[in-house]
Amino acid sequence: MSTPxxxxxxxxxxxxRRYRGPGGALAVIKDGRVIGKRVWGYADQSRRIPVEPSTQFPICSITKQFVCGLMLDLERHPTSAMAAKGDVQKQFTDTLHDMLPLAREGLTVQNLADMQSGIRDYWALTTLWGAKPDDEFLIERDCPPMLEKTKSFHFKPGTEYSYSNVNFYLLGRIIERVAGEPLGKLLEERILKPAGMSTAFLCPNTAHHPPPCVGYEGNENVGFFDAVNRMEWSGDAGLVASLDDMIAYEQYLDQLYADPSSWYHTTAKPTTFSDGNTAGYHYGLGHMKANGIEMIGHGGALRGYRLNRRHVPGERLSVVVMFNHEADASAAVDDILRAALTQSNVDSNPIExxxxxxxxxxxxxxxLAITVTKSQRPGEVLITYGTHLESAPLKMTDTHSGKTRTMDGCISDDTLYIHRITENRKLSAxxxxxxEKELAEPNLAGAYYCEELDSTFHCTGEAGMFYGTFDGYLGKGIVTAMKYVGDDVWLLGCPRxxxxxxxxxxxxxxHRNENGAISGFKIGCWLARGLDFVKRN
Known part of the structure; x- marks a missing residue:
């Protein structure tokens, strides 16, 4: 019999073997000690440079929890200049109001840290502003117009969860303005050095990541090729760190969690929405439960990279997985945690x-459109919002109902009911x-304008084969195909x-006018929804 x-x-x-690609690194930490560690493959395939424990990866959105830790540390231990100005939280709030006038309509700094702001994600909106996938995006040049065009929420702050990188872009800038020092310097002094992360640092520009690690797009069918990244992050992401750094971080957090007064113990506590329901995200950390066991953590993604870290406080157990390709790092963490916690992954008697x-x-x-398709595994259906497949298939509890750890769903006649627990939203679709007549709608082609975003959509084509593209302050976007799905609803592809x-x-x-002619449309994805375009010709 195998030992644990x-x-x-x-x-x-x-x-x-299961998550095949150029290379990767992972570690398992229990009770503050490394009990499992592995690196494999190549950091750079063309130069034959292997992955090492010291190889630096961009850890992407895992950065968010570091920013929240920094914010809490500054609240508790302000600089002398901050202390001289009085209430630090008020300084943060006043700076938020100065940067984003919309914030005066009920938005708080805490809403930003908990992904409850209701602000649309700016990386999604760059598509509507005419960005091409490989374009350059710079903080000083391109973010001020982005904030100027942030004029409404897609839900009332505090009522729901919606992932938005604007939240952490704002937090990074707020911290810099209030503290009067660069974000990278503050993170190094207050988080990275105390954690023993000796080679980690903030590298906002994704085109300037330190060698030798290369991120790879593709797969074994089409081959792996170098990913192109030319955008700047700072606050929403930006840290680079090695596996050795991440091990030191997990060991540091293990120590901090034991102290109820520490900033990490504060961030690791769950929070609620304004209606009192439990929220699944707090201070840059996702909260989840598997088989009754509480876990906290976060993933990271950049073109060519996928990463995930998970902490099980009750077991003093952490897992870190880092890929320089686009396999599912979260699923790999799940596999290891399942083994470490001796949990079964076998479903008995699946329900069709x-x-x-x-x-x-x-x-x-x-x-928003919701598509339900068959799963390759029995007893499940796959639910997709656009092309965003849910993190786990819906497993049947009876023939018309199912659930995952973040979602419940059921079907009744032609109505689909979904409770998205993490987002605190119930859907009726x-x-x-x-x-056939909508498929070949002759009045669909033309130009459409969104005043709020200052974005123009161009639709071309005929006889059911239509194409769309956007013009905005970032340029003239690529043309992509549209797909008709029913009634007056179409999908516009955006795979990159x-x-x-x-x-x-x-x-x-x-939408149609009183004469039945197309007059405009409402567009959205889960990251940015509820935007109106009016037809101009």
Whole structure:
């Protein structure tokens, strides 16, 4: 019989085979000690440079929890200049109001840190502003117009969760303005050095990541090729760190968590929405539960990279996985945790889904399309919002109902009901029915304008094959194909954007005037929804 250590090692050894790609690194830390560690493959395939424990990876959105830790440390231990000005939280709030006038309509700094702001994600919106996937995006040049065009929320702050990188871009700038020092310097002095992360540093420009590590797009079918990244992050992401750095970080957090007064213990506590329901995100950390065991952590993604770290405080257990390719790092962490916690991944007696599940639906509240398709595994259906596949398939509890750890769903006749627990939102979506006359709508082509974004959409084509592209302050975007899904609803493909993951399919719900002619549309994806375009010609 295998010992727990052998079981964990078997799970570690399976990761390179199961999540195939150029290279990777991972570690398992228990009770402050490394109990499993592996690096494999190549940091740079063309130069034959292997991955080492010291190889620096961009850790992407894992940076967010570092920024929150810094913010809390500054509140508790302000600089002398901050202390002289009085209440630090008020300084943060006043700076937020100066940077974003919209914030005066009920937005708080805490909403930013908890992804409850209701602000649309700017990396998604860059598509509507005319950015091409490989374009350059710079903080000083391109972010001020972005903030100027942030004029509304897509839900009331505090009521829901919606991932938005604007939140942490703002937090980074707020910290810099209040403290009067660069974000990278503050992170180094107050978080990285105390954690023993000797080679980690803030590298905002993704084109300037330190060698030798290269991120790779592609797969074994088409081959792996160098990913192009030319955008700047700072606050929403930007740290680079090695596996050795991340091990030191996990050991540091293990010590901090034992102290109830520490900033990490504060960030690791759950929070709520304004209605009192438990929220699944707090201070840059996702909160989740698997088989009754509480976990906290975060993933990171950039074109060519996927990373994930997870901490199980009750077990003093952490797992870090770092890929320089686009395999599912979160799933790899799940595999290792399952072995470490001796949990089974076997489903018994799967329930076959009712045929009524399958089809495309429109959620009336968000005006977003939802597609339900068959899973390759029995007892499951796959639910997709645009091209954003949920992190886990919906597992049937009976033929018409199912659940995951973050979502419940059921089908009744032609209505799909979904409770997105993490987002604190309940959806009621009607089945869409394709109609031949809408497929070849002669009035669909033309130019459409969104005043709020100062964005123009150009639709071209005929006889059911239409294409779309956007013009905005970032340029003239690429043309992509549109897909008709039913009624007056179309999808506009966006498989690649400036950031990763890309927005996926945008839902376009067209409107008609009193004469039945197309007059405009509402567009959205889960990261940025509820934007109106009016037809000009």
């Amino acid at each position: 250590t052998q079981t964990i090692q078997q799970a570690i050894d399976a990761v390179p 889904p009712a045929p009524a599940w399958y089809g495309t639906y429109l959620d009336e509240a968000t005006q 009607r089945r869409l029915t394709p109609r 954007g400036l950031d990763a993951s890309a927005p996926g399919d945008w839902t376009m719900v067209f």
